[in-house]
Amino acid sequence: MSGGAYKISTDLRTNERIRAREIRVVDGEDGSQIGVIPLKKALSIAEEKGLDLVEVAPQAKPPVCKIMDYGKYKYEQAKKAKEAKKKQNIMKVKEVQMSIKIEDHDFNVKVNMAKRFLKNKDKVKVRIRFRGREMAHKDLGYELMDRFAEAVSDLGKVSSKASMEGRHMLMFITPISDK
Structure with a gap:
């Protein structure tokens, strides 16, 4: 207590x-x-x-x-x-991982996964991992993050914009409350 x-x-x-x-x-x-x-x-x-x-x-x-x-x-x-x-709703953080070379079908699978998490009122952490020379193409990572945020915009809003942490680009999406 x-x-x-x-x-x-x-x-x-x-x-x-x-x-x-x-x-x-x-x-x-x-x-x-x-x-x-x-x-x-x-x-x-x-x-x-x-x-x-x-x-x-x-x-x-x-x-x-x-x-x-x-x-x-x-x-x-x-x-x-x-x-x-x-x-009381305890918000959990669920993670979705991608690479910048992700195919359209795989991207849609990740979007649907994130939507399911958002419907359950969980926060979603989107991670793009960069390998080797991919680090030179951060702009592709930002484009992918924007595309992802747009795809789930009906259920969630970006709470922390895409940013680099080492070899990973992170973005957080929180569910839109019905209240």
């Missing part, structure tokens, strides 16, 4: 762990304020209802406590965190 909002829920003080003498008490069932009362009285009210006294705002003066079922609260928080994690 690395998110700040979720960490708070595990550090809440409950029942006898609450240190303040006087606390502001809120009824967890209907959200009504019971008022500022001594800790012992709040604990007895919670015990009568068969619920827990949970310190929800320890930094407040006096600290705010809620009468609720702590086990159920923790379960709900864990469920919310799990849902939030599920909705």
Whole structure:
């Protein structure tokens, strides 16, 4: 649990762990304020209802406590965190490699592969490797990269233009979000 909002829920003080003498008490069932009362009285009210006294705002003066079922609260928080994690899209980087002597059919196969990656909301790294004397023809590499970017422009946009790194030319294409 690395998110700040979720960490708070595990550090809440409950029942006898609450240190303040006087606390502001809120009824967890209907959200009504019971008022500022001594800790012992709040604990007895919670015990009568068969619920827990949970310190929800320890930094407040006096600290705010809620009468609720702590086990159920923790379960709900864990469920919310799990849902939030599920909705989060982790973008992976997929790589497509070519050479500057690539044939048209092979080029189309690479384009279709990149389109499939972009549909899955993955980032695509396009790499052209230069061998031997091919390094003298970087202009052909840039033309090939432009052609590739144009071919996948309906699904992705170039996030980092073609650039040389040693004997490789790299370009990154990110998926176009629907939002």
